[in-house]
Amino acid sequence: MPEPGSMVIIIGDGLGDWPLPELADQTPLEAAPTPHLDRLALEGENGLMDPIAPGVRAGSDTAHLAILGFDPSCYYTGRGPFEALGIGMDVRRGDICFRVNFATVDADLRVTDRRAGRITDGTAQLAAALNGLEHDGCTFLFTASVAHRAALIIRGPGLGPRVSDADPHVEGVSPQIAHGEDDASRKTAALVNWFVMRAHEMLTDHPINRTREAQGLPPANIALPRGAGSAPELPTFHARYGFTGAMVVEVGLVKGIGKYLEMAVMDVPEAHGDLTTDEIAMAKAVVAALTHHPFVLCNLKCPDVAGHDGDAWAKLAAVEKLDRLVGYVREHAAPDTYLAVTGDHSTPVLARDHTGDPLPLLIHGPHTRPDQVAAYGERPAARGGLHRIRGTDLLNLLMSLTLRAEKFGA
Ligand code: ZN
Ligand code: ZN
Numbered sequence: 001m002p003e004p005g006s007m008v009i010i011i012g013d014g015l016g017d018w019p020l021p022e023l024a025d026q027t028p029l030e031a032a033p034t035p036h037l038d039r040l041a042l043e044g045e046n047g048l049m050d051p052i053a054p055g056v057r058a059g060s061d062t063a064h065l066a067i068l069g070f071d072p073s074c075y076y077t078g079r080g081p082f083e084a085l086g087i088g089m090d091v092r093r094g095d096i097c098f099r100v101n102f103a104t105v106d107a108d109l110r111v112t113d114r115r116a117g118r119i120t121d122g123t124a125q126l127a128a129a130l131n132g133l134e135h136d137g138c139t140f141l142f143t144a145s146v147a148h149r150a151a152l153i154i155r156g157p158g159l160g161p162r163v164s165d166a167d168p169h170v171e172g173v174s175p176q177i178a179h180g181e182d183d184a185s186r187k188t189a190a191l192v193n194w195f196v197m198r199a200h201e202m203l204t205d206h207p208i209n210r211t212r213e214a215q216g217l218p219p220a221n222i223a224l225p226r227g228a229g230s231a232p233e234l235p236t237f238h239a240r241y242g243f244t245g246a247m248v249v250e251v252g253l254v255k256g257i258g259k260y261l262e263m264a265v266m267d268v269p270e271a272h273g274d275l276t277t278d279e280i281a282m283a284k285a286v287v288a289a290l291t292h293h294p295f296v297l298c299n300l301k302c303p304d305v306a307g308h309d310g311d312a313w314a315k316l317a318a319v320e321k322l323d324r325l326v327g328y329v330r331e332h333a334a335p336d337t338y339l340a341v342t343g344d345h346s347t348p349v350l351a352r353d354h355t356g357d358p359l360p361l362l363i364h365g366p367h368t369r370p371d372q373v374a375a376y377g378e379r380p381a382a383r384g385g386l387h388r389i390r391g392t393d394l395l396n397l398l399m400s401l402t403l404r405a406e407k408f409g410a
Helices: 035-043 060-067 079-086 123-130 183-204 207-214 237-241 252-260 279-290 302-309 312-332 391-401
Strands: 007-012 045-050 096-105 111-113 133-135 138-144 149-155 222-230 245-249 295-300 338-343 359-364 387-390
Touching: 007 060, 007 279, 007 312, 007 391, 035 312, 035 338, 035 359, 045 391, 060 252, 060 295, 060 391, 079 096, 079 149, 079 222, 079 252, 096 183, 123 138, 123 183, 123 207, 133 183, 138 183, 149 183, 149 222, 183 222, 237 245, 245 252, 245 279, 279 295, 279 312, 295 312, 302 312, 312 338, 338 391, 359 391, 387 391
Parallel strands: 007 295, 007 338, 045 387, 245 295
Antiparallel strands: 045 359, 096 111, 096 149, 096 222, 133 138, 138 149, 338 359
């Protein structure tokens, strides 16, 4: 057998879409000029991919777990742990993790702004005031994320993850009292409720909030945890597959999955998670990572942002970015590298949220079987030789193509 080749999966986040009237009933992928993607679709094999299962609306975290071969119905324990990992927190087995919003409450403890005026400055100092609090033998680790977002880890013995949210998810009402579904989770809930009130006390008179109030801005005077989850019982990527993997991705949630799987998570300063990202810098990082790792996963975030914004023209621009990224990787990676291009879920411009529509998938490499597909897009892909697969099948297909799959049987 020849030497095994390398594998790259390039994911356009939220790539799939619906036909749009302003694009003459084409999808952004079908309408945008994508010379590289179209050539690879012509030369390679194509199909549709359901990231989790047909009709399942995937989140970015569950979809990436599936695409990495970890069935999320077995391994997913909530968004909190992955968010915490993604912003560089040290998540350990037994930890209970939460996503948190800095929010504003009035004197009667009613939430007047769930995002504290989408606060951007000073959140690191506010978070530092809450980080390291201790209560009832447990420690609270707290780190600010992007804008009003933060993550909380509660670490201590005998904690459970089945805890309701303190975040009421609407304004004009008080924070919810967290409840636990079992004894261990009731212990966690009591700690959450203590933390919310302690955070309110400590943030109310914080100098950052005094300054905000003087400027007429809503103070970030409370922290509202939601989305409790325990650290997942995942093997490392290397333990699962016997080879190493790297990630070139923009968003914390996906980085967190890579870190937890002990993959090499590359830092690309030119990647900003929006249309200002330098896609060629990301492509160069993919090519560089391939010199050390046989597997690289790359995620370009901007198609998802455009979909959530309901902005067809931004989605077209995002698709063109993806095309240039893929073109550079194909040109500069070794010829025996197998390249898969797909999405983690659809975020149609008209839906402004994730939908369960399948994604186009192309696989390009030296020994793929060309099919009748000559362009990259949702409808062309439906005629391809890969037909319709699930996300958990993708790495198996690539391992088979690169001669890395174990033989099943004699
Ligand atoms: Zn996504
Ligand atoms: Zn999204």
